[in-house]
Amino acid sequence: MSKESVLAAFASFLTISGVLGDFSMTAPANVQVELNGTLELPCHSSIDTKDSMIMWFIDEPLTGRQRILHWEDEMIHKDAVPNYKDRISLDMTETGAPRLLLAPARLIDNRIFICQVVASRIGSKEAITSVLVYERPVLEVIFINQSMDADGSMKTVGSCFARDGFPEVQLIWLMNRTILKPTKDVELEKQQVQKDQSGLLTVHLDLRLKLYPSLHLAHFACFMRSHIPMGNQTVMSNEYRLNLNYPPTEVQLFVVNSPKGMLLEGERVEMQCQADANPTPSYHFYYNNVELTGGVSGNTLILPDVRRNQSGNYSCQAKSKSGPELGVFTSTTIHVTWLEEARLEPAGPLTVNKGENVTVQCFSNSSHTPKYQWDKGGKKIGRDSRLVLRDMKLSDSGQYTCTSSHNAGHKLVSSISLNITVHAAPQSIQNESEVKKGENTKVKLICNITGYPRPSIKWEGASDPVNQWDVNKKQLISTVEVLMPAVPTHIKCSASNQLGVSTIKYVLNPIKDISGPGATRALSDIRGVVIAAVIVSLLVVALLGYVLFYTYRTKKLCFSHKASFKPTSSSQPPGETNGLNEGETTRLRSA
Known part of the structure; x- marks a missing residue:
């Protein structure tokens, strides 16, 4: 009976677990062991080995089942089977789990082993175990390292071997870590297997390729795959490259430190030419x-x-003995960018008078049109190459800076400065000032002058001035101290330079002191005058009051008499009066 038929017959018994009568048994369905190792085949049963007989059989493809060992009456009995009697033993140290030991394991042990337990008056049971004895193969690659012409012809470039192993493994060729498959440019024949006398196998697979220049940089390796637990189930060889001869077909030229070809004048430039x-x-x-x-x-x-005159077209030629006589060409263009130092017209320094206009032109030759900027004291004052300053003032004195720049590939900057000094005649805020204070008190007089060059100060009527000069503001402050005189006095401050003179007049008007003896007599006189004036005023008011009162009384009396002396009736004789003559009446009215 063949091994395949035995496996088919016992496929349903790979693991036996059941009960026949009063006991059960189990055994592993598959056992793997490395060549020359120790094969262990356990056989577990639920009954005492004293009450049973245990037997192990091998399945021979030609003769069928053949017993190699049995246990009975607590004794081991080895059968006279060639290749087994001297290698088998029985381990009974574990109760109910005897183990058949086979050492050293050989390739002939790749077969079916059967464990059978026979119990008196109960029956028998058996279990089947399939044994695989393996050997790790050695991976070997022979790769052609001699030079070959990349002319498109099909050639064998490598052979891969898995030597002295068991069972058969699978060989796979890789290119750039990717599995190669048969194409019009790749030939992979069916792997070949050879068996030696011991039964070990050597597997062989060749790689044939059409040789093209594109394969020059490719990496090739052989990959071994196994389906049994032989340590690492996959093993890959070292990587190999083909040594192919081929002429240049393409060439590249580039500037190492400037991929876009924009270079600064004075730089170190490196160009590299590369051909495959x-x-x-x-x-x-x-x-x-x-x-x-x-x-x-x-x-x-x-x-x-x-330098700037080295801008232009650069070419590279790559030539090979096996290629065309003229080789292959490529070219590139480099542009050298530059910016000359800025210059000014007029160059300065400049001296101008107050009120004048100033025009300064900034120039900077460049590979590209530059941009300009004018600054003064950190403040931007212009964005043109020409700077125009009108109606110059003292505050316009200072340093002016022109900056030229461009951004054509690189940031280039050049700056230049000039100083402008504004001259002006001395000038003061006021021309005359009046000072009023008490006699003999200290008076501080301040002469505030602007002008440049620095004015000189001269005081008339005062001495020992203290002068302070502010060079930035072009301002001179001169201070003197004097005592207020007893009578009005004039003091003059004069500031002058080569452009003019400015004068300030100070009028000192003393205020009389009212606390002295003379002041007391004057005060007494003033008081007498005031009293007399008050008396006269009171007399005038009294007189005025009397006149008004007299006028009022006179008018009231007249109205009263008119009411008393009306004409009487006609009984009064004509020509008679009331005892008063005309003159008396008149006096009465007057009264």
């Missing part, structure tokens, strides 16, 4: 179609101090 060819081609450099010899080293051209 093997062996390395020879390189030739050209500037405006004229071959360069200086600064060339291999595939590199160095310009240690590039």
